[in-house]
Amino acid sequence: MTSQDSQAALGTPPMTATEEAIAEIWRGLFGITEVAVGDDFFELGGNSLTAIKFLSRVEERFAVDVLLPETLYEDARLSSLAKAVDEAMA
């Protein structure tokens, strides 16, 4: 990702239903109001324990196994996570 992409993505609010659902989980987990699709789970302060809670809530909201820990640790941007969930649900 170039810095230009990053700049553009940073401010983009969640668009799809999946993005919005993940954003909602993040708001609850991190106590924040603004979440953008370029935001990164770990940069927002996520750690191994928050990750456990996050994955648990994603499974509750969507289905078991839709998002694996490895996927989260590989690329923790909201847009990427939403894409992974959508692909798993397709």
Next chain:
Amino acid sequence: MSALERQTGTRLTGTQEAFALHRRINRTASDYPRDSSVPALFAASAARDPDAPAVVQGGRAYTYGELDRLSNGLARRLLAEGFPPGATVGVCLTRSPELIVALLAVLKCGGAYLPFDVGWPDERLHGLFTDADCRWVLTDRHEQLSQRLSECQVIAVEGKLEEAGTVPAVESTGDSLAYINFTSGSTGRPKGVAVRHRSIARLVLGARFARLDADSRLLQLAPVTFDAATFEIWGALLNGGTCVLYPEGLVRLSRLGRVIDEHGVTVVFLTTALFNAVVDEAPEAVDGTETVLMGGELHSIPHVAAALRRYGPGRLVHVYGPTEATTFATYHPVDRLLPDSGLLPIGTPIQNTRLYVIDGDTLCEPGRTGEICLAGDGLSPGYVGMPELTADRFVERLVDGVTERLYRTGDHGTLLPDGSLVFQGRDDDQVKINGFRIELGEVAHHLDHHPSVRRSHVTVSSERGERALVAFVVTDDQSVTPTSLRHHLRTRLPAYLVPARIHLCEALPLTATGKVDGRALLAAHDSHTPPPAAPAARPVASRD
């Protein structure tokens, strides 16, 4: 005579009440084969029922007989390569039945294992290996590690392993060293805690805190670099039970529940933070177990209360213990909560373990706070390559006419009149975050060694029950960013010691007593809730 030697054997004073109470809680002696090595105890389990399942993971399993023969085979390979009995072996394998084969093989050769994580930076690994004088490695990542650890003899544990009926006898006893676990060190140098075979046997044989026998199925969930794994692995294998290996490196609560149910896990140990997450998110995950052991950091009463309501009395046990006293030192069955009290004791000593609450040279009576000191067969002989630190933390005291070797934990505690111990915190820089024991000084040490860092302060933020490591850095160098500092730390420290957030500051504010004011720094830089109508107020530095 040095100051340290003069302290040796100092006689403890105290009231009759204090001595009587300590005498009562410390009646923990129970017979166990204290001179036997772990392989000898394992062999006894294997001889009793060689076809019983020893290790399972998903659809894979080794019986006691298979585990015995596979570890013989690997031990023979080590010895054939010239492994000198008594040496230390780094072990780096994914959680798998082969990991257990490797640990057992090292012990059968008379060696001590040093579990390490492939993600640890080279610089740290070299430091640990030097301190532990470790020149041998067993791994399932041979290609990578033989390059990174060129000074070591790196042996691959990959593909199909050879079995062997016997292994040349190597003399190990209860006194021999079984493993070395590294914990964070405040000077920047991690401390290698050496643990004897006897300390493992003392932890898992005749256990008071959970039923451990041939019908027990213990979940192996902790990273093997932490001493919770000692309990999870040997608690099963030295009692003829089954060690159920969690199938993934990272925990998922849905998977946790499925593994527990599928394999009929009876005993699980959860660090406090994970326990709280289970209670909040998926309390059904541990419904199937007989005993849930939890502990490691400060408990949360609401979570314990919720767990007690769901699981009922007789299932939840609060445990406490530093690595230096081998996994668990005290336990407290949580069968009820005291009304109107935030107290959850860490309890009384486990079998063959003694505890003393000491203030100066005085044994504390109930209600008086002192340092928690531990004694008994769980005690480590000390920190490898650190005689001064060892002499400072492991001391001898004369108690009731008997010389006790004590480990001074640095934790503060108070005994209740009924003899159970209540944890009262610490007054140094050691903290626990998500089960990880962290010396803040170790993180600051590595920040301060960055050429452009003038000053740094590392502290813990606690927001909405989430604890995180946060660093504040003063630098004149415009090119330094939180990202570059994070990269600097990642090449020197394991991930759990790298702060979640790094903030650049102009100066570090001081309190009235001249200490860095961590609270003011957190309030000024680390609030995650932006002020209303000011979306840009999120601290720029923390966004890299």
